[in-house]
Amino acid sequence: MPHAPASPVLRRATADDLRAITTTDGRGFGVHYSDTDIEDFRPLFDPDRYLLAQDPADGAKQDGPILGVTGSFPFEVTLPGGATLPAPGVTWVTVAVTHRRRGILRALMTEQHRGFVADGSAVSLLTASEGAIYGRFGYGITTQHRAVEITRRRATFRPGAPDPGGVREIDGNEARLLFPDIHRRWTALVPGALSRSEAWWDNHMLDRESRRGGGTALFHLVHADGYASYRIEHGERTCRVVELVSVTAEAHAALWRVLLALDLVETVAVWSHPLDDPLGYLLADPRQVRTTRLRDGMWARVLDVPAALSARRYRTEVDVVLDVHDPFLDLGGRFRLRGGPDGAECERVAAGGPSVAMDIAGLGPLLFGGERAATLARGGLLESDDPAALRGVDAAFLADRLPQHGTEF
Numbered sequence: 001m002p003h004a005p006a007s008p009v010l011r012r013a014t015a016d017d018l019r020a021i022t023t024t025d026g027r028g029f030g031v032h033y034s035d036t037d038i039e040d041f042r043p044l045f046d047p048d049r050y051l052l053a054q055d056p057a058d059g060a061k062q063d064g065p066i067l068g069v070t071g072s073f074p075f076e077v078t079l080p081g082g083a084t085l086p087a088p089g090v091t092w093v094t095v096a097v098t099h100r101r102r103g104i105l106r107a108l109m110t111e112q113h114r115g116f117v118a119d120g121s122a123v124s125l126l127t128a129s130e131g132a133i134y135g136r137f138g139y140g141i142t143t144q145h146r147a148v149e150i151t152r153r154r155a156t157f158r159p160g161a162p163d164p165g166g167v168r169e170i171d172g173n174e175a176r177l178l179f180p181d182i183h184r185r186w187t188a189l190v191p192g193a194l195s196r197s198e199a200w201w202d203n204h205m206l207d208r209e210s211r212r213g214g215g216t217a218l219f220h221l222v223h224a225d226g227y228a229s230y231r232i233e234h235g236e237r238t239c240r241v242v243e244l245v246s247v248t249a250e251a252h253a254a255l256w257r258v259l260l261a262l263d264l265v266e267t268v269a270v271w272s273h274p275l276d277d278p279l280g281y282l283l284a285d286p287r288q289v290r291t292t293r294l295r296d297g298m299w300a301r302v303l304d305v306p307a308a309l310s311a312r313r314y315r316t317e318v319d320v321v322l323d324v325h326d327p328f329l330d331l332g333g334r335f336r337l338r339g340g341p342d343g344a345e346c347e348r349v350a351a352g353g354p355s356v357a358m359d360i361a362g363l364g365p366l367l368f369g370g371e372r373a374a375t376l377a378r379g380g381l382l383e384s385d386d387p388a389a390l391r392g393v394d395a396a397f398l399a400d401r402l403p404q405h406g407t408e409f
């Protein structure tokens, strides 16, 4: 049996830990990271944002084996109404295969999230490798996305569908210059959308052969208000859309007109297609946008209820007391929210008002407007004796469009 520490020693990473972190993570995920992978990641690696778990028998020696890792990226995330909040995106979570189910993840998550609270973060985010892990830490599903496939020859545009034009083919250098501004304008519109730093853009555009899955290098299309990056898989005669971002309906239609006119391509495949994407309405047969997979995307956990709820806008006027239960961090309590389309305020209260009781894991999905309070109530994450209060929350928290995070991490 491997040695099992009763309670691991936690320490902050240093720049020298990157290789050991990637080794632990690679073993955890069954991946061998190359030297190039490690050096590509280095500009995104801020050691201060990484916590490592070690065996107390090693006395937290820098060179002792790493038993567990968690880190975070510093994102800004958009809320319904357009305000943004700084939000750590939890990442690189792994526990050594020899030391699982002994509380190492719980120890790391507890320390890391206490740090987020101390730093004043109102919300934290992650994408989950498995769905059963993070609900206990107060996270709930905030974005969903679907993979779609389109048989190109059958996907004709309906008569009268817009054909705005204005798309150019560009190379990777021009894409690196033009895409960040378009992406920034897109993040301002979409709840849940994540900011990208310059270092993130550099990494995103590297397009290493090892990450192409047998496809070509990226091709890029740009419009004044949108862009698309794709690769061709010749054996499958497939165009794989890696990213399509549109700030306007015109850009969306113009980019899809080009993608669906790619002769020699049988299938256009999109890995992450928004649930409320309007492409089907442009086609003579909307069913040609075939969903092949539906997945949860980003999960969110509220860390500061008043700060998070007062930063967003609400679809209808709402005045309600939320009674939030937070067994993991004990940051719950009763909060009065008064909000509407023009602004909101939220404060901790002792009692009073129509109240809705909820688990903290339901608050992330509500905050970004992608889940109905009525659905959470049917799922047992939220309840109220006052049907009018529940209807009020249900109507007020919906966003104008479904949340998307847009950046995998």
Ligand SMILES: CC(=O)SCCNC(=O)CCNC(=O)[C@H](O)C(C)(C)COP(=O)(O)OP(=O)(O)OC[C@H]1O[C@@H](n2cnc3c(N)ncnc32)[C@H](O)[C@@H]1OP(=O)(O)O
Binding pocket: 028, 029, 090, 091, 092, 093, 094, 095, 096, 099, 100, 101, 102, 103, 104, 105, 106, 107, 126, 127, 128, 129, 130, 132, 133, 136
């Ligand atoms: C945001 C991201 O980075 S997602 C990536 C997560 N990492 C991976 O999937 C890599 C492979 N897996 C691992 O490294 C580990 O199994 C981890 C990190 C998921 C879990 O680490 P462990 O140290 O085994 O977790 P720990 O023992 O602290 O468990 C904490 C709780 O989560 C539960 N749990 C842990 N892993 C899982 C799982 N895969 N499925 C369901 N429940 C789980 C435990 O039962 C425990 O529950 P309890 O405290 O309510 O009794």
